[in-house]
Amino acid sequence: MTHTLSPRLPRGRLLRSTLLLATGTVAVVALAGCSSGSNPGSSPSATSTSAASSAATATPAATETPTPTPTVAPAGTPVSLSCDQVLTLDDIYSFNPNYGSAPDFDPTIATGKTAAEFKGLNCGLLNQSSGEIIEVSVTQPNDVLRSQLTNEAVSSSQIVPTYGTPPAVEGYFSASGGTGVAQVFTSTYWITVGSSAFFEPGDAEALVAAAVSNLE
Structure with missing residues (x-):
């Protein structure tokens, strides 16, 4: 009986080790994805604000052209x-x-x-x-x-x-x-x-x- 039960113990431990390793891998991937998604540089709102600011800076303000006063000649x-x-x-x-x-x-x-x-x-x-x-x-x-x-x-x-x-x-x-x-x-x-x-x-x-x- 002793010899027939002893080989099963390593298998159970191996299974638990495998599960722990898989769980750790998923956590690492999730953290990596979270870190990549939280990058401020890739935020759509930040990109839109920067583009609008650049467009406003590139467009010169319109200036009014003064109307010349007509000159009356002696006559x-x-x-x-x-x-x-x-x-x-x-x-x-x-x-x-x-x-x-x-x-x-x-x-x-x-x-x-x-x-x-x-x-x-x-x-x-x-x-x-x-x-x-x-x-x-x-x-x-x-x-x-x-x-x-x-x-x-x-x-x-x-x-x-x-x-x-x-x-x-x-x-x-x-x-x-x-x-x-x-x-x-x-x-x-x-x-x-x-x-x-x-x-x-x-x-x-x-x-x-x-x-x-x-x-x-």
């Missing part, structure tokens, strides 16, 4: 008047009976040339006795041109309050190079009267007053 509206509407024959005769219209007139003074440049009207009065010419111009400037002309008048001329009452009428007079020039600004027009016969503001006052009255 004049064509003057739809005739010379005898600016100064009538009676106005001229009252000023000096020796004056009449100057045929084939072209402006020679700076104010008249500026008027012509900006679609203004130029008229000439000829002294039948002396041959002297009075140059009269009327311009209808826009706000930009009016501002430029006014600034030039202020810097180069003297203010003449007898030409009209500011701000409805602003009057100026200057004498240079043997020519006197009166300038008047109304709400609509720039009127100039110039001649070598003008030495002081009062010399042109009658013609200026008549022109302003006719253009109101």
